[in-house]
Amino acid sequence: MTGDLVISLDAMGGDHAPDIVIEGASIARERTPHLKFLIFGDETKIVPLITRFPILKGCCEVRHTDKVISADEKPSQALRRGRDSSMGQSIKAVKDGEANAAVLAGNTGAQMALAKFILRTMPGIDRPALASLLPTSRGESVMLDLGANVECDENNLVQFAIMGAAFARTVLGVAKPTVAILNVGVEELKGSDSIKEADRMLREANIPMDYKGFTEGHGLGRGEVDVVVTDGFTGNIALKTAEGTAKMIASLLKKSLLESLMSKIGAFFASGSLQALKNHLDPNNHNGAVFMGLNGLIIKSHGGATAGGFASAIGAAIDMAQNDLAGKITNDLKNFHNDGNDNENDNKDENVVEMTIKEKQ
Amino acid sequence: MTGDLVISLDAMGGDHAPDIVIEGASIARERTPHLKFLIFGDETKIVPLITRFPILKGCCEVRHTDKVISADEKPSQALRRGRDSSMGQSIKAVKDGEANAAVLAGNTGAQMALAKFILRTMPGIDRPALASLLPTSRGESVMLDLGANVECDENNLVQFAIMGAAFARTVLGVAKPTVAILNVGVEELKGSDSIKEADRMLREANIPMDYKGFTEGHGLGRGEVDVVVTDGFTGNIALKTAEGTAKMIASLLKKSLLESLMSKIGAFFASGSLQALKNHLDPNNHNGAVFMGLNGLIIKSHGGATAGGFASAIGAAIDMAQNDLAGKITNDLKNFHNDGNDNENDNKDENVVEMTIKEKQ
Numbered sequence: 001m002t003g004d005l006v007i008s009l010d011a012m013g014g015d016h017a018p019d020i021v022i023e024g025a026s027i028a029r030e031r032t033p034h035l036k037f038l039i040f041g042d043e044t045k046i047v048p049l050i051t052r053f054p055i056l057k058g059c060c061e062v063r064h065t066d067k068v069i070s071a072d073e074k075p076s077q078a079l080r081r082g083r084d085s086s087m088g089q090s091i092k093a094v095k096d097g098e099a100n101a102a103v104l105a106g107n108t109g110a111q112m113a114l115a116k117f118i119l120r121t122m123p124g125i126d127r128p129a130l131a132s133l134l135p136t137s138r139g140e141s142v143m144l145d146l147g148a149n150v151e152c153d154e155n156n157l158v159q160f161a162i163m164g165a166a167f168a169r170t171v172l173g174v175a176k177p178t179v180a181i182l183n184v185g186v187e188e189l190k191g192s193d194s195i196k197e198a199d200r201m202l203r204e205a206n207i208p209m210d211y212k213g214f215t216e217g218h219g220l221g222r223g224e225v226d227v228v229v230t231d232g233f234t235g236n237i238a239l240k241t242a243e244g245t246a247k248m249i250a251s252l253l254k255k256s257l258l259e260s261l262m263s264k265i266g267a268f269f270a271s272g273s274l275q276a277l278k279n280h281l282d283p284n285n286h287n288g289a290v291f292m293g294l295n296g297l298i299i300k301s302h303g304g305a306t307a308g309g310f311a312s313a314i315g316a317a318i319d320m321a322q323n324d325l326a327g328k329i330t331n332d333l334k335n336f337h338n339d340g341n342d343n344e345n346d347n348k349d350e351n352v353v354e355m356t357i358k359e360k361q
Numbered sequence: 362m363t364g365d366l367v368i369s370l371d372a373m374g375g376d377h378a379p380d381i382v383i384e385g386a387s388i389a390r391e392r393t394p395h396l397k398f399l400i401f402g403d404e405t406k407i408v409p410l411i412t413r414f415p416i417l418k419g420c421c422e423v424r425h426t427d428k429v430i431s432a433d434e435k436p437s438q439a440l441r442r443g444r445d446s447s448m449g450q451s452i453k454a455v456k457d458g459e460a461n462a463a464v465l466a467g468n469t470g471a472q473m474a475l476a477k478f479i480l481r482t483m484p485g486i487d488r489p490a491l492a493s494l495l496p497t498s499r500g501e502s503v504m505l506d507l508g509a510n511v512e513c514d515e516n517n518l519v520q521f522a523i524m525g526a527a528f529a530r531t532v533l534g535v536a537k538p539t540v541a542i543l544n545v546g547v548e549e550l551k552g553s554d555s556i557k558e559a560d561r562m563l564r565e566a567n568i569p570m571d572y573k574g575f576t577e578g579h580g581l582g583r584g585e586v587d588v589v590v591t592d593g594f595t596g597n598i599a600l601k602t603a604e605g606t607a608k609m610i611a612s613l614l615k616k617s618l619l620e621s622l623m624s625k626i627g628a629f630f631a632s633g634s635l636q637a638l639k640n641h642l643d644p645n646n647h648n649g650a651v652f653m654g655l656n657g658l659i660i661k662s663h664g665g666a667t668a669g670g671f672a673s674a675i676g677a678a679i680d681m682a683q684n685d686l687a688g689k690i691t692n693d694l695k696n697f698h699n700d701g702n703d704n705e706n707d708n709k710d711e712n713v714v715e716m717t718i719k720e721k722q
Binding site for chain 1: 433496497498508511512543545548551552553577578579580581582583591593594595597598599600601602603604605606607608609610612613614617618620621623624626627628629630631632633634635637638641642
């Protein structure tokens with residue numbers, strides 16, 4: 001499979017697997033020729049599905065495994081028995097250089113644990129972070145961490161900022177992205193000690209970003225900065241609150257527009273514009289969060305994504321693989337440390353499993 | 362002023378003081394006859410404003426003070442020199458029994474510090490929390506803490522749950538409100554230690570609420586529960602993210618509806634329905650957060666509220682005063698402690714100032 005871009009897929013992960021995984025692959029293949037797939041899972045289910053999509057003919061290699069990580073499996077269980085699973089094997093394909101990236105829709109905690117165990121973190125990174133694009137009123141912003149780490153210290157936050165800036169340069173194409181830490185106020189005296197210390201460190205760091213200090217919840221929707229840095233607890237709540245609010249408004253809007261003849265007429269005339277707005281806000285069109293800071297590209301799809309959403313996640317994987325996201329992060333980290341920042345990386349092998357389990361439980 | 366409901370107002374607080382404070386009072390007075398106001402601030406500015414609104418004639422007592430807490434004053438400064446300010450005096454009027462509640466639009470950190478110092482926390486409450494109503498797709502929910510405490514332990518969260526349930530019974534009129542803790546997942550193994558411990562304590566507590574466990578960010582917009590409990594950092598970010606998302610969508614929607622002739626026609630026909638939706642989502646119509654757990658009713662208005670928004674905050678104050686919110690909280694706390702929960706209240710006087718300063722800096 002050399003020469004082409006190869007994406008490994010866990011065919012068994014997500015709410016509608018394996019159907020949407022295979023259909024999503026077919027949509028991605030239409031958009032990106034020369035794409036190849038390495039597909040892990042139950043071949044008795046996968047092979048018949050592939051035959052339904054002629055475009056997938058000749059570009060898929062299916063590797064059979066009976067083992068599947070279930071949605072409610074704990075990260076510690078996944079680590080013990082999941083390395084031969086479809087999820088574990090699709091990650092291992094990246095480690096072994098067989099695939100440029102893996103796209104997975106299954107159990108997030110298990111993904112994080114297995115990916116960290118199999119790929120290890122990059123030098124200079126203590127903990128991986130989950131990053132994704134959010135729709136804003138001026139386009140898209142990157143936010144991280146979205147839930148990989150419930151608690152984060154100042155070093156984690158600084159590393160997230162460096163990784164997020166590399167993400168924005170790679171995926172959004174901004175040469176010097178604006179970066180801010182999410183806080184309860186923009187004054188320097190607000191927030192926790194680790195936030196204040198990370199703020200101080202970033203003001204002094206010499207990395208290709210335009211560090212802006214703090215941003216508040218209001219700033220997310222406005223797209224005040226290109227990169228929003230936060231701990232995984234707050235990031236997860238903020239992301240889901242934004243998605244939930246958008247859904248609430250869409251449902252209220254629909255209800256409002258159906259309540260009278262006048263409003264129904266209005267909805268008919270405005271339907272084209274409303275559809276375009278709906279597309280901009282649909283999480284499926286921003287699907288594809290990446291576990292940043294690992295020695296390999298692992299993309300997480302929403303578990304409930306549609307086939308189109310899964311194809312977006314594959315698209316994100318292609319973007320990041322082609323634009324050398326990992327290389328940019330490595331360079332920025334090198335510059336940061338060469339600048340005399342003595343932030344030690346204690347990524348010792350024996351700690352990896354324990355840390356991973358502790359984080360997610 | 363006995364017999365009537367008296368609200369004390371800091372005329373000098375907020376972005377558009379004293380204008381919107383006085384205009385807001387006039388709107389509230391139209392809605393609620395027999396309302397009286399005790400107004401603190403610069404009488405040379407206040408008195409001419411009052412004369413513009415005939416409905417305010419005879420129901421306002423103005424008490425002059427030159428001292429004003431500025432928007433950027435630190436809580437510690439406010440405590441040192443703010444007790445004679447318009448903010449400090451309007452809070453003291455509640456302490457002295459001259460007013461049933463105070464409504465303030467100024468510097469939140471200073472409000473919190475002064476209110477806690479002047480009124481002290483209720484027996485059984487370690488820290489006050491800021492609570493407010495949020496619009497949801499099924500009506501409104503209460504969320505607390507919205508930013509009074511950056512870090513919270515399990516006892517704080519349990520106390521917030523008890524206070525939030527009393528708020529929902531008083532303001533939303535739900536006999537047995539559903540309550541949940543905001544978390545990154547609904548499984549019991551997720552989240553920080555203090556969240557897990559608060560969850561365990563609430564499962565065992567015997568208070569008039571229907572405790573549901575954890576809720577996620579998605580659940581806020583859906584109105585999954587009547588009361589959402591969280592620490593002040595997360596609550597502040599979630600609230601502002603929700604408000605920011607709603608604003609972003611409104612601005613995108615407006616842009617979409619103006620982009621073509623078809624959509625403009627649509628917008629014209631749907632304008633009535635769109636306006637109703639806008640009203641439901643407008644933060645001014647949900648204005649009025651309350652500092653819960655103090656020996657007295659202090660209502661915080663958005664600093665940028667309109668006169669209508671300020672009137673909503675006065676309306677919330679009236680509701681809570683008339684429905685004896687404080688009495689309900691006291692009762693519930695008594696039952697909780699009688700049930701053998703040995704959660705000690707260490708509300709020692711000498712700690713109050715120091716804690717307050719530390720929390721907000």
